[in-house]
Amino acid sequence: MANRITLISGTANPGLSELISNYMDKDVCDVVVDRFSDGEIHVNIKQNIRGQDVFIIQPTFPPAENILELLILIDACYRASASRITAVVPYYGYARQDRKDGPRVPISAKLIANLIETSGAHRVLAFELHAAQIQGFFDIQVDNLFATPVFLEYIVKKKFDNPVVVSPDVGGIKMGRAFAKKLGADLAIVDKRRMTPDASEVMNIIGDVDGRDIVIFDDIISTAGTITQAAEALKKEGAKRIIAVASHPVFSGNALERLEKSIIEEVVVTNSIPFSDGDKCSKVKVLDLSPLLGEAIIRIHEEKSISMLFV
Ligand code: R5P
Numbered sequence: 001m002a003n004r005i006t007l008i009s010g011t012a013n014p015g016l017s018e019l020i021s022n023y024m025d026k027d028v029c030d031v032v033v034d035r036f037s038d039g040e041i042h043v044n045i046k047q048n049i050r051g052q053d054v055f056i057i058q059p060t061f062p063p064a065e066n067i068l069e070l071l072i073l074i075d076a077c078y079r080a081s082a083s084r085i086t087a088v089v090p091y092y093g094y095a096r097q098d099r100k101d102g103p104r105v106p107i108s109a110k111l112i113a114n115l116i117e118t119s120g121a122h123r124v125l126a127f128e129l130h131a132a133q134i135q136g137f138f139d140i141q142v143d144n145l146f147a148t149p150v151f152l153e154y155i156v157k158k159k160f161d162n163p164v165v166v167s168p169d170v171g172g173i174k175m176g177r178a179f180a181k182k183l184g185a186d187l188a189i190v191d192k193r194r195m196t197p198d199a200s201e202v203m204n205i206i207g208d209v210d211g212r213d214i215v216i217f218d219d220i221i222s223t224a225g226t227i228t229q230a231a232e233a234l235k236k237e238g239a240k241r242i243i244a245v246a247s248h249p250v251f252s253g254n255a256l257e258r259l260e261k262s263i264i265e266e267v268v269v270t271n272s273i274p275f276s277d278g279d280k281c282s283k284v285k286v287l288d289l290s291p292l293l294g295e296a297i298i299r300i301h302e303e304k305s306i307s308m309l310f311v
Contacts, residue, residue: 008029009028056088123300124138147270152179217246218244296309
């Protein structure tokens with residue numbers, strides 16, 4: 001692609017956009033995102049982007065305005081004659097409703113995909129989608145980056161004793177197995193039953209955790225119920241040190257207080273969602289995702305392999 005890159009930042013996570021911009025040594029485009037007096041989002045791209053390869057960085061965690069802002073930014077770029085528009089979505093909100101698993105429920109992950117596509121995006125660059133099949137909800141190209149390179153070095157330095165990577169539910173087995181393989185660790189699984197959208201119960205631990213150090217590996221920490229209950233169950237089965245690793249620090253409700261009181265030694269997350277509540281939980285360690293995203297943007301632009309980032 002001969003045309004130049006334009007980086008556009010939404011207002012959801014400007015810190016991450018700045019880090020990506022630093023990594024790429026490329027300024028973020030001058031864009032005004034503000035509000036009409038009734039609260040509606042107003043966007044104005046201040047530079048000419050005609051014919052440019054545009055990357056719009058905007059994770060879509062709550063409030064829903066973050067999604068709407070992404071859609072409006074895409075529309076603005078489309079109408080400004082960008083030659084290609086990539087929605088860079090480090091956290092893809094509404095992903096957890098990804099199938100019709102009961103009567104009269106939506107598939108919100110598909111609805112959001114439709115909205116992004118209809119707005120005029122040509123591609124999506126995502127990070128750790130909640131379910132890999134969400135890629136197929138789009139009829140445009142999707143690159144879904146894995147978290148392994150972000151966490152691996154940090155976890156290796158911990159020098160765990162005979163570690164076990166634990167997936168806190170069956171949905172995370174594939175991701176957990178890939179991380180365990182890179183770490184040279186075994187895999188165990190928590191058999192969890194979800195009672196309501198925000199509450200779950202641990203049924204069984206599948207695998208040997210007795211006397212071992214544990215890395216619980218998940219994609220999202222929301223209420224922290226899943227991860228803290230898994231930690232309790234693992235402790236009962238004889239686990240030693242327990243740390244939790246998760247791509248997306250959603251931290252809803254009293255998640256941080258819960259994590260602070262828990263037996264989990266450290267909670268390692270990325271900056272896909274900004275975190276500023278260190279006073280509520282001293283255990284959170286945020287690792288920077290920008291080199292991975294920045295490199296992926298460069299590779300998409302230069303039409304180079306993305307899978308090479310994960311070998
Ligand atoms: C579930 O499928 C996800 O992988 C996470 O385990 C879940 O979203 C975490 O939610 P919470 O922290 O509210 O238990």
